[in-house]
Amino acid sequence: MIARQQVGLATCTLGEVKNRADLVIFWGCNPRESHQRHQARYSASVKGQFIPEGRKGRRIVAIDVRPTSTTAAADQFIQVEPGSTFETATLLRALVAGKRIGIEEDAKVGGVPLHVWRELAEAIKAADYGVILFGLGVTHDRGHDLNVEELGALIREVNDYTRFYGLPMRGHGNVTGSNQVMGWQTGYPIAVNFNRGYPRYNPGEFSVLGLLAREEVDAAIIIATDPGAHLPGDSVAALQAIPTIYLEPHVNTTTGWATVVIPVAPAGVAAEGTFYRMDNVPLRVRKLVDSPFPSDEEVLRSIKETILHA
Amino acid sequence: MLRVTNGRVHDPGNAVAGEVRDVWLDGGKVVAEPAAEPADVATLDAAGCVVFPGGVELHSHVAGSKVNAGRIMCPEDHVDHYRCRTDVTRAGCGHTVPTTYLTGYEYARLGYTTLFEAAVPPLTARHAHEELRDIPILDTGCYTVMGNNHLVMKVLSDPDEERRAARLRDLVAWLLHATRAYAVKIVNPGGVESWKWHGGPVDLDTSVPPYGVTPRRILTGLAAAADELGLPHPVHVHLNHLGVPGNVAVTLASMQALAGRRAHFTHLQFHSYEATRSGSYASGAPAVAESINQHPEFTCDVGQLVFGPATTMTSDAPMEFRLHHLHKDKWANSDIEMESGAGVVPMRYSPRQLVNAVQWCVGLELMLLIRDPWRVFLTTDHPNAGPFVAYPMIVRLLMDREFRREWLEKLNPRVRRFTTLHELDREYTLDEIATVTRAGQARVLGLADKGHLGVGADADVAVYREQGDRERMFAAPAWVVKGGEVVVRDGEVVAAVDGRPLGVDLGDPPPLAADLAEQFESYSSVRLANYAVEDAYVPDQVLIPCAP
Amino acid sequence: MVVHEDVVCIHCGCLCDDLVVEVEDDRITKVKKACGIGRNKFLHAQSDTPVPSIAGREVGVGEAVAEAARLLRQARNPLVYGLSSTTAEAQAEAVELAELLGGCLDNVSSY
Amino acid sequence: MRTVTLTLKAEPPVSAEAEQLIPDVVAGKTAEEVRRLPLLVGNRRETVGDWFDVVVDEAEAAAPDLLLRGDLVRFKRLGEGMSRGAMVVEGRVGFHAGARMSGGSLTIAGDAGDFLGAHMAGGRIIVRGDAGHYVAAAYRGEKTGMKGGTIVVTGSVGQMVGARMRRGLVYVQGDAGDVAGYNMKGGTVVVGGAPAARVGARMVRGTVAVLGGEPLELLPTFSYACTYAPTFWRVVHHELARVGHAPRVGPGVTFRRYCGDVNEGGRGEVLAAQPG
Incomplete structure (x- = not known):
């Protein structure tokens, strides 16, 4: 998210991956575990309009710090050292553009011999339509958003030779939607502060980890996310020290300690609305059954109205 | 009931040119003057003011995936441009790409009450409608991009002319209905698909993979389909080679190809460049204006350049990639499967930059050389050529040739060699301004109830205090009335009513043809059943009738 | 029994939209085509429901909402956070709530 | 010489924004006027007097125009945008201290938070302690960070010191975190100790001088160029000596020079001081 504010991101929808991608690089992600139908629907075995052979029509490369079922199923597995995403992407940029580099031919980058990266750079340029699908192994590696910024720069520069795109492997249901909605209503996808009555933005300053670490907030309302599963322990401890309101359809560790627990109808099961896919394609999720409880939308509106009329 | 009294009314649609008369509003409509003074009437005393119909924006980028990107x-665009939450308004920020709420307030504060988002790919149409719903005050609609759509190109590849036309008509109706859109948009026909194949820019007769159809066939086919369906708005065309010196050739050739059909050519400024011998920019405005003058079936909007920051964003992905190479700054791109693409690149236009200075002149030349104000409209292709908040300044440029001269002095002096603006003396009248900012747009959009103040029109009115400085005059209306309610007073939003979504009444269009449905199910990443936008996204959509 | 076709899965960012979900007596009984995690998500969607509570004391939803409003209004810098598994419509409400409160707003993609 | 002295009464429960507390604003004001200045504490509009004891008195010539006392770690934007005068904080400060500053001097006797001197255009900041991430950096989305002035941090700094800076001088006497000099367009960052990984990443122009010696964790897009004793270092040394923080490495020292980042044109340099 932050990275695209510096270099932007060249991307495409998943159907383009399916129909056109002849080179797919899974970088720091393991869709076979975390996004189980991704490869079959969009990115590997699926038959596309211009990749009629499906899996055989694509070259699949996996870059990761450890072997996984995704790396095992790839045509090539490049096992890198943790903390080397930035170096690797930097090197690939130079190799793709044919720039002079400052290391010897027998050197390793990210624990991988230079010639392997040279071959990958050539494969990237030779592809007709390549994509990098990147996951937490990139965004949570040393460097965080700078890794994405550097990958973004690589992707951009490869477009001087061929079509080449990057897609983040976004996790939970509608996290993409939260970026979109915040984007059109506040101008910023994350980390917004309204203390002055208008939106201000500064990740690190106004994002959840920093706010909790510095004890800058004195109450919290958490919606449709389990902080126990997402946040580090000291952040959870900081939440436990302040009044915390929790909207959640299921019992979990957080419902055990939150100051106020409000059960809600699960979205896409007992409440309808819009979800955004990882490639920003919006789809309508449905109400299949009734719930005894209101939806998140209804609860939030009630809270808002209670405050407005107080 | 609301009475706007004592104002000089400029209602070109009803041939009212500055006469002092009352405008009566009731039930969201303009009504005839009641026989007896009604008991419950509120009055806006517009003495010393001009009374215009509410402004109509027919080409702007305000909602949807690329805008949000x-x-x-x-x-950095938003930091210094913000509005706090008030009792009646939401907070917001952004200059060239304001948030949805701020977009609505800022348009309303200029006197606009109707707004169209100009380019929506079907796959992300829900997103566009979600944002349009969050644009307050204005009635809104959007156009569906079709000029690189696989189903469209597949149908157009059919050698049987009659079958091709019939199938395309059905497909266009289905796509418009599925996306709940208002009009057919064509963006760089064939050029976006070509880019996905590493192809270069396409000319009118370039065969575009994978279906081998030409931009000519895409343009003429879709224009005919729009005509035959009787859509209220004709095809809305962004031509090939946007922004490239020498593109006047493809512009004129495309007009030739469409001659005899209704067509709207958008942001024509970007398509009216001659090439100098060194390959740089010179004005092609006289030739393009002449072509528009000769073809009463054509309309256009100008896409006037505004000096300062802009954010270019279009479905014309290859054009954005080219722009990105000018500065090597940020670039966002999104190829959209089977349909389209999108690109976003921030820009800054400078009067000292010869190219920008030429572009600035070309826009004004078009506005001044096209004789019929009913067929050329004021736009900035927001935010591509600049933000819409610059409209009052552009109005002054059109109405005040001294002001134009002052500005010409600030430009790169070499611009005189490449443009004719300094030779043009025409000054727009208030009536002509009312035409190029609302009446003309409403007419070409087929919105019978918009852009005029006759009985039965929507009660959308903008009242401006007469001032010699037309920029100040149009920057802060005394009142703006939307649907009969005062929403702006002295340039500030005082009530944020909800606008209504606008669509076209296509009845129940035939389902997608079996072969196209099969193609869709095979190659789209979503099921056909989940493709069409549901009613929930366009609550109480106002459907404008078609006249096939 | 009602069979819902082409249902959009809510589990991960893939939003697979070809699920078949069978519902009997307002209970989801069968989920086809989903991955293992997605299927579980639907099958367990209606179980393990928490009760509305304030400081561990069971209350009605209305009372919980009132207490939530009171706590948030009192705060000098309340945080609105999460939003990963809910609808855009709910997310929009959360944005307005943060704006109204003059607090902070963040989602799970900031780290 | 008049000095406005503010002494913190109690630490606010959430962070406060104190961009009003600069010599430009308080100069010439009475104590009562200073007390009435607005202070945003979380979402509440309060006043300086709610949180500080305010004294305005005549002081010796060397005294600052504005003196703040107490642990101000919860106060953001101290010294932001100041253009003149001398401001001293006796204690820690929060984020954005001295950001967008264009003149005068800001002295912090304590640690500083992130974005110290971000977008700074002129003047001088001395921190007797550590500073956080993004010292002298650009805010999100912006192309250019610090454009002028001098920043000295006697302790260590976090990541991204000097990120996207164009002109000016930053001297960190201790160590620097990852990506020091990130995407610099010009100016100088001096690291007295050792920088962590990726020093100079995406540098376009400018200099990162490392006094703590090698080895450096350089990116593959940096190449060794030469070993030399640059005159430029004499100028930097002289300037740092002038503000009372002469580096222990002398003005005539030799450096190994590495050029990069070749992905951005390769006109930046990372210098590593040689022992002896």
């Missing part, structure tokens, strides 16, 4: 990509 622009917002998210450019926090």
Whole structure:
């Protein structure tokens, strides 16, 4: 998210991956575990309009710090050292553009011999339509958003030779939607502060980890996310020290300690609305059954109205 | 009931040119003057003011995936441009890409009450409607991009002319209905698909993979389909080679190809460049204006350049990639499967830059050389050529040739060699301004109830205090009335009513043809059943009738 | 029994939209085509429901909402956070709530 | 010489924004006027007097125009945008201290938070302690960070010191975190100790001088160029000596020079001081 504010991101929808991608690089992600139908629907075995052979029509490369079922199923597995995403992407940029580099031919980058990266750079340029699908192994590696910024720069520069795109492997249901909605209503996808009555933005300053670490907030309302599963322990401890309101359809560790627990109808099961896919394609999720409880939308509106009329 | 009294009314649609008369509003409509003074009447005393119909914006980028990509990509655009929450308004920020709420307030504060988002790919149409719903005050609609759509190109590849036309008509109706859109948009026909194949820019007769159809066939086919369906608005065309010196050739050739059909050519400024011998920019405005003058079936909007920051965003992905190479700054791109693409690149236009100075002149030349104000409209292709908040300044440029001269002095002096603006003396009248900012747009959009103040028109009115400085005059209306309610007073939003979504009444269009449905199910990443936008996204959509 | 076709899965960012979900007596009984995690998500969607509570004391939803409003209004810098598994419509409400409160707003993609 | 002295009464429960507390604003004001200045504490509009004891008195010539006392770690934007005068904080400060500053001097006797001197255009900041991430950096989305002035941090700094800076001088006497000099367009960052990984990443122009010696964790897009004793270092040394923080490495020292980042044109340099 932050990275695209510096270099932007060249991307495409998943159907383009399916129909056109002849080179797919899974970088720091393991869709076979975390996004189980991704490869079959969009990115590997699926038959596309211009990749009629499906899996055989694509070259699949996996870059990761450890072997996984995704790396095992790839045509090539490049096992890198943790903390080397930035170096690797930097090197690939130079190799793709044919720039002079400052290391010897027998050197390793990210624990991988230079010639392997040279071959990958050539494969990237030779592809007709390549994509990098990147996951937490990139965004949570040393460097965080700078890794994405550097990958973004690589992707951009490869477009001087061929079509080449990057897609983040976004996790939970509608996290993409939260970026979109915040984007059109506040101008910023994350980390917004309204203390002055208008939106201000500064990740690190106004994002959840920093706010909790510095004890800058004195109450919290958490919606449709389990902080126990997402946040580090000291952040959870900081939440436990302040009044915390929790909207959640299921019992979990957080419902055990939150100051106020409000059960809600699960979205896409007992409440309808819009979800955004990882490639920003919006789809309508449905109400299949009734719930005894209101939806998140209804609860939030009630809270808002209670405050407005107080 | 509301009475706007004592104002000089400029209602070109009803041939009212500055006469002092009352305008009566009731039930969201303009009504005839009641026989007896009604008991419950509120009065706006517009003495010393001009009374216009509410403004109509027919080409702007305000909602949807690429606009939001622009917002998210450019926090630096928002930092110094913000509005706090008030009792009646939401907070917001952004200059060239404001948030949805701020977009609505800022348009309303200029006297606009109707707004169209100009380019929506079907796959992300829900997103566009979600944002349009969050644009307050204005009635809104959007256009569906079709010029690189696989189903469209597949149908057009049919050698049987009659079958091709019939199938395309059905497909266009189905796509418009599925996306709940208002009009057919064509963006760089064939050029976006070509880019996905590493192809270069396409000319009118370039065969575009994978279906081998030409931009000519895409243009003429879709224009005919729009005509035959009787859509209220004709095809809305962004031509090939946007922004490239020498593109006047493809512009004129495309007009030739469409001659005899209704067509709207958008942001024509970007398509009216001659090439100098060194390959740089010179004005092609006289030739393009002449072509528009000769073809009463054509309309256009100008896409006037505004000096300062802009954010370019279009479905014309290859054009954005080219722009990105000018500065090597941020670039966002999104190829959209089977349909389209999108690109976003931030820009800054400078009067000292010869190219920008030429572009600035070309826009004004078009506005001044096209004789019929009913067929040329004021736009900035917001935010591509600049933000819409510059409209009052552009109005002054059109109405005040001294002001134009002052500005010409500030430009790169070499611009005189490449443009004719300094030779043009025409000054727009208030009536002509009312035409190029609302009446003409409403007419070409087929919105019978918009852009005029006759009985039965929507009660959308903008009242401006007469001032010699037309920029100040149009920057802060005394009142803006939307649907009979005062929403702006002295340039500030005082009530944020909800606008209504606008669509076209296609009845129940035939389902997607079996072969196209099969193609869709095979190659789209979503099921056909989940493709069409549901009613929930366009609550109480106002459907404008078609006249096939 | 009602069979819902082409249902959009809510589990991960893939939003697979070809699920078949069978519902009997307002209970989801069968989920086809989903991955293992997605299927579980639907099958367990209606179980393990928490009760509305304030400081561990069971209350009605209305009372919980009132207490939530009171706590948030009192705060000098309340945080609105999460939003990963809910609808855009709910997310929009959360944005307005943060704006109204003059607090902070963040989602799970900031780290 | 008049000095406005503010002494913190109690730490606010959430962070406060104190961009009003600069010599430009308080100069010439009475104590009562200073007390009435607005202070945003979380979402509440309060006043300086709610949180500080305010004294305005005549002081010796060397005294600052504005003196703040107490642990101000919860106060953001101290010294932001100041253009003149001398401001001293006796204690820690929060984020954005001295950001967008264009003149005068800001002295912090304590640690500083992130974005110290971000977008700074002129003047001088001395921190007797550590500073956080993004010292002298650009805010999100912006192309250019610090454009002028001098920043000295006697302790260590976090990541991204000097990120996207164009002109000016930053001297960190201790160590620097990852990506020091990130995407610099010009100016100088001096690291007295050792920088962590990726020093100079995406540098376009400018200099990162490392006094703590090698080895450096350089990116593959940096190449060794030469070993030399640059005159430029004499100028930097002289300037740092002038503000009372002469580096222990002398003005005539030799450096190994590495050029990069070749992905951005390769006109930046990372210098590593040689022992002896």
